[in-house]
Structure formats: C-alpha cells, structure tokens
Amino acid sequence: MEPENSLRERLVDVGVDLVMSEGAASLGLREIARRAGVSHGAPRRYFPTHHALLSAIAHRGFADLGARFAAAADATAPPRAQLQAIGRVYVGYALEHRGMFELMFRHDLLDSERHGSDRPRLRESTLPLFELLVGLVTRHRAERDAAHRPGQDAAAEPPPAVTVAALWSNLHGIAQLWAWGSLQLVLDSAPSDGAPVATRPGPADRLDQLVTAVLDTHLGPVHA
Template identity: 70%
Template structure:
C-alpha cells in the first residue's frame, strides 16, 4: 500500500476506533487527525468534507454487518431460517456496536451529493443489504404462500415494502432494547451480556411473525 493510501486508511481506522469506544459525537476532524498523528488539516487531502470521512467510517460498519449476515445465513436451510438469522445478526450488531450502528444509518448527513464528491456513495453499501432482505422476504412468501401472510381480504404489500417495514421494526426493537425501554415495558431484568438473550430472540421472532405470518400458520 502506498503512503497516501496508508494514511487515508489510518484516518478511517482511527475513526472506527473512536466511534466504537466513544460514539459518533467524538468524530471531530481535529481529534481524528490528532490520534492519527497528523496535522489537523491533513484529512482534507483525502476527504473533501468531514461528512465524506464519516461516510467512509460508516462503510466499515456496513462491511462488518454484511459479513455477519453472510455467516448467519450460511448455516440456514430455508428462507425463513435465513431471514431469522439475518434479523438476529442485525439486532446483535446494533447492541454490540452501538456507536457505529448509530452512525451508519444517518444517510441524511452522510450520503448527500455535496458530501459524496469523489467518494464511493454510502448507498452502495446500504442498498445491497436491504436488497438481500427483500429477496428473503420474497422467498419466504413463495415458500409459505401469499395467502398465509395476511387476511384474505387484505392487500399484500410488495416485498420491498414488507422488507422496509420489517427493517424498521427490527431497528426500533434494537434501539428500544438498547435504551432499556422494552425491558421496562416487559418488566424484564436486563440479561447479562450485550446480545439480549432468549427474550430478545423471542422479540425478533415476533417481528418476523408480524410481517410474514407465523411459520405454522
């Protein structure tokens, strides 16, 4: 790796460490430059804006989440089991990597045209993950039959709409669990560790049932 590329990657590495340990509010250009051992103006040589650097940091999060999806889906034998694995991986990542998770989905800040000049768009990391969920939703429907997904008199939303609603539900579940709100509502003591335990698994299963219908319906 040439020195210029090496410094660019080091700036991203420092940002990843910062967001992981201290959260998105810590990601100032000066602090990243200081920890990387360069002048405060050096990041501008590689990232035209602060948000361009944040987008590159967030992309690392999507790469890790993608790897978790692949691992979770690999051992599953049915579309529903694959979707269950991907959903649990998503919520698990949200709880284990809260700072990065918070940063990754701020596309209103990270992915605008003025911030993406000269950079690979963050949407190129986000959209494939969402499309993977859309495909799994469609396969689940094909396997179970669309009539099982809703009442006979109810319109069945397109797979992309159902996948978006499922994603929103999972995202909300992860956030409310991280904040302790779901534990309060369910009168449940927080489990040991970051992954949430059996009760969170039950919530993820309930989310899938709500959007796809129970497995044995």
C-alpha cells in the same frame, strides 16, 4: 513518506476505533488527525468534508454488518430461517456497537451530493443489504404459497420491499428501545407473563422472542 492510500485508510481506521469506543459524537476531524499522528489539515487531502470522512467510516460498519449477515445466515436454510438469523445479528450488532450503528443510518447527514467525494456513496453499501432481505422475503412467499396456500391473500400483501422496510423499522426500533432500557421496563413488569420473575426469559431469550414476533407479524407464523 506514507503512501496516500495507506494514510487515508489509517484515518478511517482511527475513526472506526473512535466511534466504537466513544460514539459518533467524538468523530471530530481534529481528534481523528491527532490520534492518527498527522496535522489537523491532513484529512482534508482525502476527505473534502467532515461528512465524507464520516461516510467512509460508516462504509466500514456496513462491510462488517454484511459479513456478519453472511456468516449467520446459512445459504442452504429456508428463507424464513435466514431472516431470523439476520434479525438476531442486526439487533445484536446494534447493541454491541451503538456508536457505529447510530452513525451508519444517518443518511440525512452523510454522503449527500454536496460532500463532493469521488468514492462509492453510502447507498452502495446500504442498498445491497436491503435487497438481500427483499430477495429472502420474495423467496419465502413463493415457497409458502407453493407448499401451503398458493395465491391465498397474495393480492392483500404489500410488495416485498414494503414488507422489508416495515420489518427493518421494527428491528431498528427493538434495538433502540432495548438500548434505552424501555423494553426491559415494560416486559419485566408485564403481568401477562404469568411467571415469577426468577423464571422469566433472560435478555438474549427476550430479544429472540422479539425478533420472532416481528417476523410473525410481517411474514405470518411459521405454521400458518
């Protein structure tokens, strides 16, 4: 007989593969059980509700995203450079893994108290990533003020957590609008570009420009 932990992890593995290939709408308990080669009722032994299983799948997404953040952001680099790298990774992950990305941030549906799981809650995967960004913004402000303009405009700035929430919202919006084709539509037709279509930036450069613009908006330009 397969150990319980092994079967639990296999169900999550199947769910991860399914959401990656077919999107969050495909994550039915029956389909996961079928692909895992177990009875339809087997997932209930480990996940009291459908949403508890979805939360476990979303945990995997956050673990993957956190590992990508760590790999992309050189801990010895200035905070602003780390935020730039993380922003690129965030948007890139959203476009590469749309199904998982859509699932991960549905805290309105996943991991609520009523789901009855004794496993770590989804917030325990989400909050450390948010706190990482808050720490980087806090360090960026301290280094900026020490080097260039100590105390200037400090009272007018929102708390770091509010800045990060706004920055995150902007990055999330970029990812969604790019996935829907909306940003390409407006950027490719913008007359203010002033350059022939053939010489305009490619998709990767466009996305990098957008991430930079978000950081400039919330942190100030690099040479301010």
